[in-house]
Amino acid sequence: MSQKNTENLSVIDAIEQRRSVKHYDPTHKMSRSEIERLLQLAALSPTAFNIQPTRYIVVQDEATKAAISPLAHNQPQVIESSVLFVLTGALDAYKNAARYWPDAPAEAQAGIVAAIKGSYEGKPQAQRDEALLSGGMAATTLMLAAKALGYDSCPMKGFDFAAVGKLLNVPENEVVVMMIAVGKKAAEPHRRAGTLGIDELVRWEDTAR
Numbered sequence: 358m359s360q361k362n363t364e365n366l367s368v369i370d371a372i373e374q375r376r377s378v379k380h381y382d383p384t385h386k387m388s389r390s391e392i393e394r395l396l397q398l399a400a401l402s403p404t405a406f407n408i409q410p411t412r413y414i415v416v417q418d419e420a421t422k423a424a425i426s427p428l429a430h431n432q433p434q435v436i437e438s439s440v441l442f443v444l445t446g447a448l449d450a451y452k453n454a455a456r457y458w459p460d461a462p463a464e465a466q467a468g469i470v471a472a473i474k475g476s477y478e479g480k481p482q483a484q485r486d487e488a489l490l491s492g493g494m495a496a497t498t499l500m501l502a503a504k505a506l507g508y509d510s511c512p513m514k515g516f517d518f519a520a521v522g523k524l525l526n527v528p529e530n531e532v533v534v535m536m537i538a539v540g541k542k543a544a545e546p547h548r549r550a551g552t553l554g555i556d557e558l559v560r561w562e563d564t565a566r
Contacts, residue, residue, distance in 0.1 A: 381540035410450035429516035438538035446488020451477035492534030
């Protein structure tokens with residue numbers, strides 16, 4: 358299927374068809390333009406106050422993936438994927454907040470900047486929470502975008518976060534959020550193990566109390 362056709366995949370189709378794929382064609386190479394397209398779409402994910410704390414490390418080098426593999430329990434998708442994305446969150450993204458609202462009226466910008474400062478300055482837990490929440494939303498966007506472009510993906514948290522961060526020289530002001538393997542699947546994933554029913558997952562307002 359061509360990229361043009363797969364980019365027309367509906368959001369609903371992408372959600373329903375996305376699976377966590379473990380095995381990829383290790384010979385397939387994604388183009389720079391495809392990778393940039395994924396990142397452009399992921400960057401459109403929502404963030405509080407538009408502070409955009411998510412950062413993306415693009416790992417393609419085979420030696421680097423080989424070094425990460427034992428830190429991720431030798432899961433095959435690390436080595437076989439075309440790209441391994443390591444998502445991090447900038448804990449100090451709230452600083453210099455005016456840059457996120459350059460086109461806002463001066464009065465509105467002043468109010469937003471004050472709100473950002475009040476929400477995060479001196480509040481390390483709030484900074485970390487925002488990095489993780491924003492990173493999770495960005496990860497979902499990236500995986501759905503990958504599916505729309507004809508690729509599969511696998512979100513990963515089964516790895517040594519500190520060791521991977523050290524290996525990739527993640528700065529101290531960033532926290533590793535997760536990894537996402539992306540590539541052309543080489544084997545079909547197992548059928549869905551089971552999804553809880555809506556009745557178990559949802560409480561309607563009139564019955565929630």
